Amino acid sequence: MPSRRTGWSRAPSRLAELTARVGASCLDLTESNPTRAGLEAPDLVALLGDGRGARYAPEPLGHPMAREAVAGYYAARGVTIDPSRVVITASTSEAYAWLFKLLADPGDTVLVPSPSYPLLPYLADLESVRLERYPLLREERWRIDLAAVERALVATRARAVTVVHPGNPTGAFTRRDEAEALAALARRHDAALVVDEVFADYPAGPTLPADRLPTFAGTTGGLTFIMSGLSKVALLPQLKLGWIVVGGEDEALVAEALARLEIVADSYLSVGTPVQLALPDLLAAVPRMQARARRRLAQNLEALDAALFAAGPESPLRRVPFDGGFYALVEVPRTRSDDEWLERTLEAGVLVHPGYAYDMPGPGVVVMSLLTDEASFAEGLARAVPLWARG
Ligand SMILES: Cc1ncc(COP(=O)(O)O)c(C=O)c1O
Numbered sequence: 001m002p003s004r005r006t007g008w009s010r011a012p013s014r015l016a017e018l019t020a021r022v023g024a025s026c027l028d029l030t031e032s033n034p035t036r037a038g039l040e041a042p043d044l045v046a047l048l049g050d051g052r053g054a055r056y057a058p059e060p061l062g063h064p065m066a067r068e069a070v071a072g073y074y075a076a077r078g079v080t081i082d083p084s085r086v087v088i089t090a091s092t093s094e095a096y097a098w099l100f101k102l103l104a105d106p107g108d109t110v111l112v113p114s115p116s117y118p119l120l121p122y123l124a125d126l127e128s129v130r131l132e133r134y135p136l137l138r139e140e141r142w143r144i145d146l147a148a149v150e151r152a153l154v155a156t157r158a159r160a161v162t163v164v165h166p167g168n169p170t171g172a173f174t175r176r177d178e179a180e181a182l183a184a185l186a187r188r189h190d191a192a193l194v195v196d197e198v199f200a201d202y203p204a205g206p207t208l209p210a211d212r213l214p215t216f217a218g219t220t221g222g223l224t225f226i227m228s229g230l231s232k233v234a235l236l237p238q239l240k241l242g243w244i245v246v247g248g249e250d251e252a253l254v255a256e257a258l259a260r261l262e263i264v265a266d267s268y269l270s271v272g273t274p275v276q277l278a279l280p281d282l283l284a285a286v287p288r289m290q291a292r293a294r295r296r297l298a299q300n301l302e303a304l305d306a307a308l309f310a311a312g313p314e315s316p317l318r319r320v321p322f323d324g325g326f327y328a329l330v331e332v333p334r335t336r337s338d339d340e341w342l343e344r345t346l347e348a349g350v351l352v353h354p355g356y357a358y359d360m361p362g363p364g365v366v367v368m369s370l371l372t373d374e375a376s377f378a379e380g381l382a383r384a385v386p387l388w389a390r391g
Contacts, residue, residue: 027380032369034235053274060266062088066276079218100127109156142172153189171322173212187222198232199325300370307381311389333391
């Protein structure tokens with residue numbers, strides 16, 4: 001019989017039931033798959049045709065060229081990373097799985113932020129790890145509730161603290177002082193930091209505010225694992241390549257973590273050779289790919305702000321401030337439940353996500369992807385914003 005940990009409820013949620021009704025005519029304002037949003041790059045996929053990929057010579061932690069290319073990606077951001085501290089994975093999701101295996105035994109606890117990305121509970125279940133959520137304080141622009149983190153570390157003896165930097169869907173980059181305090185807390189309580197930076201290249205403005213940390217890579221402290229990958233960095237989720245950078249001042253501890261990760265990686269050897277060989281060229285194309293995405297994100301954000309402004313000074317709608325990433329949150333009146341809003345918005349032919357799908361504290365927030373193609377986004381706003389503004 002199947003295991004208990006795979007015994008998830010498969011009864012369709014209200015959200016799934018409602019979205020199942022979405023027809024082809026519906027405008028999907030939650031699209032975050034770049035290959036469905038007009039941002040595909042066939043020329044980059046063609047780079048996988050290198051004849052050297054015909055030979056299989058597995059390297060558990062990744063092909064040396066790929067590991068060096070990742071170090072080069074950080075060097076372009078002013079951060080020096082030793083390629084020997086880079087681990088190549090098939091995706092960031094796989095990186096989470098490998099790190100949970102490395103850091104936690106079945107039944108151990110890992111701390112995760114709330115609100116956050118809805119895949120994390122599944123990734124934890126698959127490793128038989130318990131999740132304990134710590135709050136991000138919305139009224140303080142999603143500041144990490146450090147006191148809650150410490151309480152949870154003490155109460156659960158958590159093995160790791162996960163940080164999504166910037167948050168999904170909050171778009172908040174960790175402040176420098178928060179990052180330092182969190183690193184100190186984790187170290188004091190013998191927990192590792194696991195940092196998901198898939199959106200770190202997408203600050204919303206031209207530069208990140210000075211008090212925000214651009215990346216945890218290169219910071220000093222205890223054992224820290226920074227994860228990212230091609231799916232957001234190069235808008236190539238279908239190539240299936242992610243990475244982990246292992247940080248930490250304690251060389252012996254880092255070496256031990258890498259040696260164990262090598263055995264985890266060797267047990268799967270999941271990353272294809274062609275994509276690893278293409279990685280230097282794929283990462284060289286990152287500025288071009290990201291420039292396209294940034295134009296899209298900025299244009300949709302401008303359209304959103306213009307639509308909210310046009311709703312008039314009495315409008316109850318507010319965009320929740322954010323620092324970056326692909327998502328925008330809009331506060332809608334609490335006169336209706338999240339599901340009622342979802343349903344009414346769908347009746348107008350527009351799909352958005354309710355905040356509860358991301359464990360948002362309380363109702364009254366809708367989530368949209370700014371990566372949606374501009375025409376659908378503008379038309380969707382033209383239909384949905386007047387509806388929301390009426391309450
Ligand atoms: C915060 C966050 N982390 C990780 C991922 C997964 O990335 P990957 O495709 O590398 O598994 C996503 C995908 O949307 C994400 O939003």
